[in-house]
Amino acid sequence: MGITIKDIARETGFSVATVSRVLSNKEGFFSQKTATIINAAAAKLGYKKNMAATELVTQKSNVIAIIVNSTKTNFSEAIIDGIQKKATEANKRVIILYAGDHHAQSQQRALTTALERPIMGILLLSVDLFAENLKLLKSARVPFRFISISFKDPTLNYVASDDYQIGYEATKYLIEMGHRCIGLAGIDLESGAHTGKQRLAGYQRALLENGIIPQKSWIQPGNYSYTAGEQAMLNYHQQKKVTAIITGSDLVGVGLLNQAAKLNLNVPNDLSIIAIDGTYLCKIVQPQLTSVTQDFYQMGYLGAAYLINGQYQNAFTDIEITERQSVKKRSL
Amino acid sequence: MGITIKDIARETGFSVATVSRVLSNKEGFFSQKTATIINAAAAKLGYKKNMAATELVTQKSNVIAIIVNSTKTNFSEAIIDGIQKKATEANKRVIILYAGDHHAQSQQRALTTALERPIMGILLLSVDLFAENLKLLKSARVPFRFISISFKDPTLNYVASDDYQIGYEATKYLIEMGHRCIGLAGIDLESGAHTGKQRLAGYQRALLENGIIPQKSWIQPGNYSYTAGEQAMLNYHQQKKVTAIITGSDLVGVGLLNQAAKLNLNVPNDLSIIAIDGTYLCKIVQPQLTSVTQDFYQMGYLGAAYLINGQYQNAFTDIEITERQSVKKRSL
DNA sequence: CTGAAAGCGCTTACAG
DNA sequence: CTGAAAGCGCTTACAG
Structure with missing residues (x-):
């Protein structure tokens, strides 16, 4: 060649x-x-x-493989930018593999593509691995780390936001804005990652601390997608109980927002929304969505750093509330 | 290992x-x-x-490298899906390299990462290569092909939409809807690719065919970004001439839409918009954007097929007008 | 400072 | 059907 x-x-x-x-x-x-x-x-x-030849003889590689979902996770870009930054500083290369839209087979293909050549490690961006694929990954002697989702399993390393804190802060903020009946929509409670469960726990805690009894109907789980948002809004509308909703992602927030418009509900006058993520999507809809903003760039940067340095602890990155136009103070 | x-x-x-x-x-x-x-x-x-070892001895590779911009080209996903589909059918692997947001250096890094290991070819997704990087790419003996942008240079192969046709069809559609003063916003007229220029030519042709003299002020070039859309709207508003606008991308369309709202203009009552691309963004804004929809999936599929088969001709994929809510018929 | 040689993990004519 | 050997493009002790 x-x-x-x-x-x-x-x-x-x-x-x-x-x-x-x-x-x-x-x-x-x-x-x-x-x-x-x-x-x-x-x-x-x-x-x-020919780096492949070099890697063959030196028995080590300077490439980091990133595995991403092809699903509409519009924040992967920021994470990847962070990874690239750190990788460039450390003189590493990065290649990206698409794991498809949560199909076991395409996940496996991405994993195999990464594992069947010399790499220094794998970073998984919010990909929730099927059990057999996790096993495959573990069986390879390659360091790996999850980014943006966290796990209970102590053998799994991650860099993510503290999802308990996210649920807690979002809820506390809405309570401070005068809301008492608060929905939580579009989070995944079934997944292997405990992201959704943690957010729920933080949410419940904040409610209880303020003397509010969580109602089951306030919770509308989903898969973080646009349609999950639409569906949740439909359900809330039938109940007519909540005055504010926390959405599991920006996309859920936008789905909810648009469905609300179809139902002739005005956001934020009739209904307040706070989205979790805070990507550019929040800024390009009307009204702009208030959000719990995650630091995705930092997640990527840190995740790459830990991988490169061979550190195995977990880490949380910062979150903050970004006020825009979708939450309204409710006078009691 | x-x-x-x-x-x-x-x-x-x-x-x-x-x-x-x-x-x-x-x-x-x-x-x-x-x-x-x-x-x-x-x-x-x-x-x-260890595929690297195999590739070393067989002197051929079954991996396709995709180079993408990290810029907000929200359609790359569909292209990548198409590529993956064809690659899987042909039993090829695909890796993705990020070329950053139009910086010569990160372009070069992505290119080098691809070229310094055995690959069967390179697919470039709407990345407009700097001259020195194009030279670098050409000097390697690796087949490559552009996707979603086209060139005059006959040594450059591509699969894209017919941008002349896009400009022509969009304009014709607006004329049929009763518009005579029609803007064209956010297209790049400076780039090495002739995408923008072709759209402009098609646009002018449709205008002339209908006895409309194109006005220079109707054209507000830009870099296909959200901010380009906002800026263009500001400029149009000062002139108060156009009644309909064709936007160079969905993102330009959304920027324009939101800026219009800030200026208290109602779309489509005061102003019609048709966006070029037709990705999911058109559907998640209010009003939904009518678009000239490109077949990105097909572009990826075809691009991969040509690369794999060693075919060197260019190809155009289909376009169609998708009517949504942002264009209004104007009674004369 | 430089070269000859062995070897990384694999494949493939060549011989049997 | 199977094995010994050479070789892909590189690196690195070892000797000079």
Whole structure:
């Protein structure tokens, strides 16, 4: 596949060993003079190192594999930017594999693609692995770490927001804004990750602390999608109880918002919404969605750093409430 | 890095040659009986083939590298899905590289990451390469193809929509809806790709065919972004001339829509909008955006097919007008 | 400072 | 049907 060090050796008269040394910059093992000659020849011939060969002999790789869902998780981009930043600083490469929209088979394909070549580690962006795929991943001797979702299982490492805190803060904020009947919509309570359950726990805690008894009907679980938001709104509308809703993602928030409009409900006058995530989606809808904003860039950066440094502890990144236009103070 | 065929050879008593043959399924070169033994051993030891080694010796690769912009091109997902589909059918792997937000350096990093290992080809998703990076790409002996943008340069292959046709159809549609003063916003006229220029040409053609003289002020170029849409709307508002606008992307359309709302303009009553792209964004805003819808999935599928088959012609994929809520018929 | 040689994990003519 | 051997593009002790 093109020019090799052998070609350069032939061209310059040096041995492949020497060529290899200057091309991989083994300081002290060559004179400046021969370096100049060899580099010139490399440039002239358009040499490109075959990293696969290097990885084969050195038995280590400098590539990080990211596995992402192809589902509409509009925040993966920020996470990836954070990873790239850290990777660049540490002189690592990153490749991305698509795991499809929560299908066992495409998950497996992505995993296999990553595992069947030398990589230094795997970062999984909010992909909730099927049991057999988790087993596959564990059986490989490759470090890995989840980003943006967390687990109870102590053998699984992650960098994520503190989802308990997210549920707690969102609820507390709405209570401070005068709401007492507060919905929680679009979170996944069935998943292997305990993201949804944690948010629910934080939500319940905040309610109880303020003397509010959580009602079962206030909770409309879902899979974090736009349609989950639409469906939840339909259900809330039948009950006519809640005055404010926390949505499991921005997309759930937008679905809910648009369904509310169809039902002739005005947000925030008739109904307040706070979305969890805080990506650009919150800013491009009308009214703009108030959100619990997660620091996705930081998640990516930290996740990459831990992977690169071989650190195995978990970490939480910061969250904050970003006030926009979808929550209204309710006078009692 | 884990179990190798040598380990399996030792375990089973066969030579590495035989192990290799059954593991890579060279039909006719082994008995069913030894296959059973070897496969069992491989499963037991948790063997994972090192494809990098295979690629080194066979001098060919089955991985397709996709290079994408990290910019908010919300349609890349559909393209990638199409590519994955074809790749899976042809038993190829795909890896994705992020080229950042139009920075020469991160483009180069993505390109290098792809080129410094064996790959069968490169697919570039709407990435407008800097001159030096295009040169780098051409100097490698790797087939490549652009997707979703087209070029004049005959050495560059692409699969895209016919942008002339897009400009033409969008304009014709608005004229049929009774509009005569029609804006074109957020398209890039400077880029190396001729996407923007083609759309402009189609637009002008449709205007002229209907006896309308194109006005320079009707054209507000930009970089296909949300902010380009906001800015364009501000400019149009000062002029108060156009009654309908074609936007270079869905995101431009949304930016324009929201800016219009800030200016107390009602879409579609005061102003009609048709967006080019037609991704889910058009459906999650209010009012929903009418669009010239591109078939991104098909672009990806076809692009991958051509790359895999070594076909070098260009191709156009279908477009269609999808009517939603942002264009209103204007009675004359 | 430089070269010859061994070896990373795999495949594949060649011989049997 | 199976094995010994050479080789893909690189790196790195070892010797000089």
